[in-house]
Amino acid sequence: MTGGTDARDVIVECRGLVVRYGSLVAVDGLDLSVCRGECLGLLGPNGAGKTTTVEVLEGLLRPASGTVRVFGQPWWTSADRKLRESIGAALQETRLPDKLTVAETIRLFRSFYPSGRTVDQVLDLVDLDEKRNARNSTLSGGQRQRLALACALVGTPELLFLDEPTTGLDPAARQSIWRLVEEFKADGGSVLLTTHYMDEAARLADRVAIMHQGRSVAQDTPANLVAGLDSEEVVVRKATLDDVFVKLTGRGLRDEHEA
Numbered sequence: 001m002t003g004g005t006d007a008r009d010v011i012v013e014c015r016g017l018v019v020r021y022g023s024l025v026a027v028d029g030l031d032l033s034v035c036r037g038e039c040l041g042l043l044g045p046n047g048a049g050k051t052t053t054v055e056v057l058e059g060l061l062r063p064a065s066g067t068v069r070v071f072g073q074p075w076w077t078s079a080d081r082k083l084r085e086s087i088g089a090a091l092q093e094t095r096l097p098d099k100l101t102v103a104e105t106i107r108l109f110r111s112f113y114p115s116g117r118t119v120d121q122v123l124d125l126v127d128l129d130e131k132r133n134a135r136n137s138t139l140s141g142g143q144r145q146r147l148a149l150a151c152a153l154v155g156t157p158e159l160l161f162l163d164e165p166t167t168g169l170d171p172a173a174r175q176s177i178w179r180l181v182e183e184f185k186a187d188g189g190s191v192l193l194t195t196h197y198m199d200e201a202a203r204l205a206d207r208v209a210i211m212h213q214g215r216s217v218a219q220d221t222p223a224n225l226v227a228g229l230d231s232e233e234v235v236v237r238k239a240t241l242d243d244v245f246v247k248l249t250g251r252g253l254r255d256e257h258e259a
C-alpha cells in the first residue's frame with residue numbers, strides 16, 4: 001500500500017478527502033490512517049466532520065474527491081460486499097426496524113456475514129439477554145446503542161467503526177462497552193472510534209486525530225498530545241480538598257504554623 005507513514009500494516013487510509021453537502025465543505029482535505037490492531041480516536045467539536053468521515057470510510061457516502069482504501073481496496077466496486085463482511089459499524093444514530101425484536105434484529109445482521117457469532121453469544125456479550133423478545137421500539141436509548149453494537153459485532157469483523165458508542169449511556173454501560181472494545185482489540189481487531197469523552201479516548205485510543213472544520217489539526221498518541229501541552233506549561237489537574245481549603249480561607253494548611 002502506498003502513502004503509509006511507516007511499515008505498519010495500514011488497513012484504513014484516506015488521503016485528501018473532501019466531502020461537500022451542497023456548498024458546505026464538511027471534510028476539507030483529510031488524511032487519516034488506522035493500522036491493524038490499533039484504535040484510532042477521532043475527536044472534534046460538533047460539526048467537525050467526524051460522522052461524515054466515518055460514513056465515507058464505511059462506504060456509505062461518496063466523497064467529492066480524495067482516495068479511500070479499506071484493507072487496500074477502494075469502495076464502490078464489485079468488491080464492496082466482500083469488504084463489508086470484514087467490517088462492523090455502529091452509526092451515530094442507528095435506526096433499527098421498530099417492529100423487529102432484539103433477537104430478530106441480530107439474526108438479520110448475522111445473515112449479512114458468512115460466519116460469526118450466534119444470537120445468544122451476542123446477546124450475552126452486550127448484556128441484552130433479558131430484552132431478546134422486546135421490540136426495538138420499546139428499548140431505552142442505552143439499550144438501543146448496545147443493540148447497535150451487537151449488530152456490529154455479530155459477524156466477527158476485523159475492523160469496527162464506532163461513532164459515539166457511549167454517548168448517553170450510564171456509567172456502568174459505558175464501562176461495559178469499553179471492555180468490549182478492549183476485548184475486541186485484544187483479539188487483534190482494529191477500531192475507528194469517534195467520541196466527545198476525553199476519558200474514553202485516553203482509555204481506548206492508541207492514537208488520536210483531532211478534527212476541526214473538516215481538517216485534521218493533530219494526530220498522535222494521547223500521551224504525546226498531553227506532553228505537548230505540558231511543555232507549554234498548561235497543567236490541568238483535579239481539584240482536591242486542599243484547594244477547597246485554600247479557596248475558602250485564602251491560605252494553605254501549613255501556612256499558619258510555618259509563619
Ligand SMILES: Nc1ncnc2c1ncn2[C@@H]1O[C@H](COP(=O)(O)OP(=O)(O)OP(=O)(O)O)[C@@H](O)[C@H]1O
Binds near residue numbers: 026049052
Ligand atoms: N446530510 C447532510 N446534509 C447537509 N449537511 C450535512 C449533512 N450531514 C452533515 N452535514 C453538515 O456537515 C458538517 C459535518 O457534520 P458531521 O455530522 O460530519 O459532524 P460531526 O463531527 O460528526 O459532529 P457531531 O460531533 O455533532 O456528531 C456539519 O456542518 C453538518 O451540519
Ligand SMILES: [Mg+2]
Binds near residue numbers: 050051092
Ligand atoms: Mg457525528
